[in-house]
Every structure is written in structure tokens, then in C-alpha cells.
Amino acid sequence: KQEVTQIPAALSVPEGENLVLNCSFTDSAIYNLQWFRQDPGKGLTSLLLIQSSQREQTSGRLNASLDKSSGRSTLYIAASQPGDSATYLCAVRPGDNFNKFYFGSGTKLNVKP
Amino acid sequence: SQTIHQWPATLVQPVGSPLSLECTVEGTSNPNLYWYRQAAGRGLQLLFYSVGIGQISSEVPQNLSASRPQDRQFILSSKKLLLSDSGFYLCAWSTGGVPYEQYFGPGTRLTVT
Numbered sequence: 431k432q433e434v435t436q437i438p439a440a441l442s443v444p445e446g447e448n449l450v451l452n453c454s455f456t457d458s459a460i461y462n463l464q465w466f467r468q469d470p471g472k473g474l475t476s477l478l479l480i481q482s483s484q485r486e487q488t489s490g491r492l493n494a495s496l497d498k499s500s501g502r503s504t505l506y507i508a509a510s511q512p513g514d515s516a517t518y519l520c521a522v523r524p525g526d527n528f529n530k531f532y533f534g535s536g537t538k539l540n541v542k543p
Numbered sequence: 544s545q546t547i548h549q550w551p552a553t554l555v556q557p558v559g560s561p562l563s564l565e566c567t568v569e570g571t572s573n574p575n576l577y578w579y580r581q582a583a584g585r586g587l588q589l590l591f592y593s594v595g596i597g598q599i600s601s602e603v604p605q606n607l608s609a610s611r612p613q614d615r616q617f618i619l620s621s622k623k624l625l626l627s628d629s630g631f632y633l634c635a636w637s638t639g640g641v642p643y644e645q646y647f648g649p650g651t652r653l654t655v656t
Contacts, residue, residue, distance in 0.1 A: 434586075462643060473549075473633055474647040481642065519587070521645070528643050529575060529594065530602075533587040 432457045432524055436534035443510055444542050451505040451537045453520035458498050461523045465494050465505050468517045468536070477518075478505070482525070510541045545570035547648040549634050555654045562607075562621040564651050566634030569615065574636040576617040577645070578609055581631040593617060594639065629655045 433456045443449055453463070462481045466474040478487045478494040480503070486495040493506040503520055517536040524530055546569045556562060568574050578590040589602045591609035599609050606625060610618045617634060634648040 464645060466647075471631075471650075471652070473649045474635075476644060476646060479642060479644045521587075523643060529577075529592045529600065530589060531577075531587075531645060535586040 432460075432522060432532040434520060434522055434532050434534040436518075436520060436537050438537060439535065440538040440540070442540040442542060445510060445512060447510050447541075449507050449510055449539070451507070451518050451539070453503040453505070453534055455501045455503075455522050455532070457524065458501050459525045460498060461525045461528060463494075463496055463503050463520060463522050464531075465492075465503075466519045466521065468519060474519065507539075510539075512541045512543050515539055515541050545636070545646065547634060547636055547646060549632075549648040549651050551651060552649065553652045553654075555656060556624050557656055558626055559623045562619070562624050562628070562653070564619040564632055564634075564653075566617040566619075566648055567615055568636045571615070571636070571638070573614060573639055575639050576611060577635040577637075578617065578619050579633040579635065581633060581650075583630070587633065591619070624655045626655050629653055 435454045437452050460482050464479045465477040468474050480487050480496045491508040496503045517538045519536040521531045521533045548567050576593045579587045581587050593599050593611045607621050632651045635645050637643050637645040
């Protein structure tokens, strides 16, 4: 069974810093990987989707990379802002069942003004 | 554009009472629909998914059930709630084909007392 791990569980940084969030998965046979943001008490907001054939995706200050063979993805946030404070989750969709998503437990990010 | 609605936003129910949570999607047709539960401090657990009207797949044995009476409507039910059913319930949808990106609703906070 696919297992998804996110380290660290929590991260606190000063405003303006560049940071990297990590996501690792045990089975490299994935179809895609998706990064989400969750604010307290809210649903998940999709940030970036990377297909298994892609190496990275960018949206504004966010850049997500995927190394499928090593079972790793990173989410890079440039010039962090207090508004970036939230929990970030990654999820992988396996290649043999497009109706399943395996989620990590998330990294809780706090960007201090 | 597509929108996903969930109601109610919050719910407090006594043990042994019935449950009905509703999810509707606008702006798309024939979506794949999902119910997840997020317990405090834990990751998302897939409960049910549906690829079409009347087609429900259960991922976790429990006292919950799901139904899809219309193309864009997904309902989560229980005949008798348990304390362990407390949590944050999230509905999501994705296209039935590429890119299989998943989008989430605002969630329902359920507290069983």
C-alpha cells in the first residue's frame, strides 16, 4: 500500500524567506501528485498538479518538483509571506486506480511577520 | 467555472442519531465524487467514491453509507452515529479523465456528543 510522508510536520520561518516542503512516497508507480493548501477549518485548495511524466510545475511563487524514481516531491515557496501560513498537503494518485488518493499528514507552515 | 457546495457547515449530533451530509457540484457533468474524513491531527481518509449515478465504492468498513441520486449530488449518511464518527468531512470531485485533478468543498465539521 502506498504511504506518503511529509517532513517536517511543522515549520516556522520569518517573512521573506525561501522554503522547501518535502513529500515522499513509497510506491513510485504513481499517475500524478497534487499539492494542496488547507487553512484552519477550511477545505483543501489545489495548488499544483504534476503528472508522472513531468519534472516540475510552477505557479507564481510556488514551484513543485517530482522525482518519481526516488519517490520524492518538493514544494518550493519563494519570498514567503504571512498569508502563506497554512497546512500544506501532498497527495499521490496511484497508476493502477485513478479513484484513489493517498495523502500525507501535512506540514503546518507559520510565516512570521 | 466549477463550484462544489457542502452543507451543513457544522453539525452537533448525539450518539445514536442519524446523519445526512450533502454535497453538490456545479459547472461540470459526470464528475467522479469522493467523501473523505479528516480526524483531528490526522491525514485525510477516503471513505467513498462514485464514478456515476448509483455507483458507490466503499473504502473503509464503518457505519456510514453513501448515495448518488443525481449526477452532481453525493450524500453521506448514517443510521446511528458513534462518537468515533466525529471529524471534518470533505467532499471532492475530479474529472473522469486527464488530468484527474481533485477539487475540494468547504467541509462539514461534525461533532458527535
